[in-house]
Amino acid sequence: MSQDQGSSQAGGRLIRVPILTRVEGEGALNIRLRGSSIEGVELNIYEPPRFFEALLRGRPIEDVADITSRICGICPIAYQMTAVQAIESILGVGVPASIADLRRLVYCAEWIESHVLHIHLLHAPDFFDCHSAMELVKKFPVEVKRGLRLKQIGNRILEVLGGRAIHPINIAIGGFYRLPKESEIRELIPMVQQGLEGAMQAARWLSGLSFPDFSVPYNYVSLTHPERYPIESGEIAIDEDLIIQACQYESHFQEVQVPHSTALQSRRMPDRGEYFVGPMARLYYNQSRLTPQAKQLADQIGFDARRCNPHQSILARAIETVFAFEESLRILTSLSYRELYQSPCQVAYVPKAGGGQSLTEAPRGLIFHRYQIDAQGHVESAKIVPPTSQNQARIEADLVCLLEQMHAQSDRAIAQACERLVRTYDPCISCSTHFLKVKIDRL
Amino acid sequence: MQENPVLPVKNAVKPRVAVVKFASCDGCQLTLLDCEDELLAIADRVHFAHFAEASSDLQPGPYDLTIVEGSVSTPEDRHRIVKLRAQSKKLITIGACATAGGVQALRNFASSDEYKKAVYASPEMIQTLSDSTPIARHVQVDFELRGCPVDKQQLIEVLLAFAEGRQPKTSTESVCQPCKRRGTVCVVVAQKKPCLGPVTQAGCGSICPAYDRGCYACFGPSAQPNMRGLSEGLLSGKLSNPQAAMFLQSFHAASDEFAAESLRLWQIESRSGKTKEAT
Numbered sequence: 167m168s169q170d171q172g173s174s175q176a177g178g179r180l181i182r183v184p185i186l187t188r189v190e191g192e193g194a195l196n197i198r199l200r201g202s203s204i205e206g207v208e209l210n211i212y213e214p215p216r217f218f219e220a221l222l223r224g225r226p227i228e229d230v231a232d233i234t235s236r237i238c239g240i241c242p243i244a245y246q247m248t249a250v251q252a253i254e255s256i257l258g259v260g261v262p263a264s265i266a267d268l269r270r271l272v273y274c275a276e277w278i279e280s281h282v283l284h285i286h287l288l289h290a291p292d293f294f295d296c297h298s299a300m301e302l303v304k305k306f307p308v309e310v311k312r313g314l315r316l317k318q319i320g321n322r323i324l325e326v327l328g329g330r331a332i333h334p335i336n337i338a339i340g341g342f343y344r345l346p347k348e349s350e351i352r353e354l355i356p357m358v359q360q361g362l363e364g365a366m367q368a369a370r371w372l373s374g375l376s377f378p379d380f381s382v383p384y385n386y387v388s389l390t391h392p393e394r395y396p397i398e399s400g401e402i403a404i405d406e407d408l409i410i411q412a413c414q415y416e417s418h419f420q421e422v423q424v425p426h427s428t429a430l431q432s433r434r435m436p437d438r439g440e441y442f443v444g445p446m447a448r449l450y451y452n453q454s455r456l457t458p459q460a461k462q463l464a465d466q467i468g469f470d471a472r473r474c475n476p477h478q479s480i481l482a483r484a485i486e487t488v489f490a491f492e493e494s495l496r497i498l499t500s501l502s503y504r505e506l507y508q509s510p511c512q513v514a515y516v517p518k519a520g521g522g523q524s525l526t527e528a529p530r531g532l533i534f535h536r537y538q539i540d541a542q543g544h545v546e547s548a549k550i551v552p553p554t555s556q557n558q559a560r561i562e563a564d565l566v567c568l569l570e571q572m573h574a575q576s577d578r579a580i581a582q583a584c585e586r587l588v589r590t591y592d593p594c595i596s597c598s599t600h601f602l603k604v605k606i607d608r609l
Numbered sequence: 610m611q612e613n614p615v616l617p618v619k620n621a622v623k624p625r626v627a628v629v630k631f632a633s634c635d636g637c638q639l640t641l642l643d644c645e646d647e648l649l650a651i652a653d654r655v656h657f658a659h660f661a662e663a664s665s666d667l668q669p670g671p672y673d674l675t676i677v678e679g680s681v682s683t684p685e686d687r688h689r690i691v692k693l694r695a696q697s698k699k700l701i702t703i704g705a706c707a708t709a710g711g712v713q714a715l716r717n718f719a720s721s722d723e724y725k726k727a728v729y730a731s732p733e734m735i736q737t738l739s740d741s742t743p744i745a746r747h748v749q750v751d752f753e754l755r756g757c758p759v760d761k762q763q764l765i766e767v768l769l770a771f772a773e774g775r776q777p778k779t780s781t782e783s784v785c786q787p788c789k790r791r792g793t794v795c796v797v798v799a800q801k802k803p804c805l806g807p808v809t810q811a812g813c814g815s816i817c818p819a820y821d822r823g824c825y826a827c828f829g830p831s832a833q834p835n836m837r838g839l840s841e842g843l844l845s846g847k848l849s850n851p852q853a854a855m856f857l858q859s860f861h862a863a864s865d866e867f868a869a870e871s872l873r874l875w876q877i878e879s880r881s882g883k884t885k886e887a888t
Contacts, residue, residue: 225855
């Protein structure tokens, strides 16, 4: 936690967390309390806006993956993949199965790198009264070093397939600019086998944690797919009884602008309700479609997304990390190299005017891109809805529930608990292209 | 995990380091956390006194070294960087945003009000400057490390050099030299692809040509780049003037050399457009 600044004025309290820590990007929290009543909770995103949707206008479609990648250094693949798929849908381009497999593999690698980072470096310190992984490593050297090793394996897959781990350069409309050599791909297998074992050990370690008692009924939203755990495609599960097609996304969800944030908040329509995207939501709808070892692990540690305890999201990420390793291994060992190298690595295309969209599951949850392009292949308009702007309203609603339980406690305890709750979401503030901040006012 | 004694401990007093963020994607800070083998060794050698992404223990300055990611793009940040400089013995900037304004500096070539309107329903709520600018435009900077994102090995070298009190050794050659050494067949010559390698500073490992695509200049202009030579010799015939201008306007759009050449190409285009209209 950063230095929380409390102040009392005429029986009210203002509690501020001016810098949220161990999150990606910059935000703050403002809380205003009067006695037991909560007058306001704002997650302020003061991350400066960078206007991606505007600066994409007029750019050639080939630039979109490289530019949208720069929205987030932690999950560039999510942006690149969603962008190229949206554009491919406009151009009517379909990629061969082996290319689709490699794309799923590189997306798995990003889940690994991002989840392992959040679990070990950002979230786990909260459970052991540590400020950072640098402190945590003194108590748990084996566990933290194992985490760093797992992250390295995720990054290695990204380097082989993407050219580099941060802002990969190899994701193209129609496939890849170049395919790695068979030997380069095969070299990943023993590493991924080792990673799977390490990820299982990490999940078992985390299953022994004790979690703060907190539960709110959530409206989970995630992709769902009849055959496999959703990453790069699927329909959208909105609740138990409602599954919609990707093309219906914008008629069910809408972005609204709030004064305290440079991020637009996304709400479910028509009642403007909050909803929850990310690993917990994905497991809620798709636990039965996990890979065998991940499924067994989830059962063994008794994970149940229906408990709706956001603090357990660390388990959800651990389970998904096991899944991502297992799925990577499946792809690597079942890949048809003959088919892969037989056809060109990039399907040829001709620009044409039109609009199209794509939805995928970024490590932090559902991500939506829509583009309109002209006949020469230039972007006319772009709309990007990152996971954190969808979760932002839900985070604020969670904070209100938490404050109802603990308003009588000290400003310091409140600020600490609130920040911890925010962190369970793994918010990516840099991603919320448009923008988050915590301060608490007790009035 | 293999032990990597990257930063040998010389004395017991660790320098106090701050890592701070301005407008950026977090990727360059993440590069520090991506130093998996070296991270713990680095943390043994320097004390991260203020590193919000990695630690909730945020200590006030002064700092021996401040590492800055991101560009200045809001009125508030313009003041924040000045205060930060006053608290820092040394200040190093990392990444294209901090050293050149980043991809968000594309707004410097457009109307910032139009950009706001394109993204926000109530643009008046959004406080930004019309330009995104590098840190060195606002305060004195001791060393600039290029890259979008920065290279891990170069970042470690910069930290090591700081700990040893010397200048970092980072290359100023162009992407072409390491590209040749890597044994990549030139994509301009063999595949007739446009490539910014000849005018771009090395550091990434010349990755793009090795993946069969032209360099798009993540590391910004190399020392004394021959921009006219590039446009007239390598890009012309492959790209129209507006296409070539846009090719130069990406993550280092606001770097002096790239900005000047892209504007020159736009001007040629608008002049020839007028000539065509007149005839």
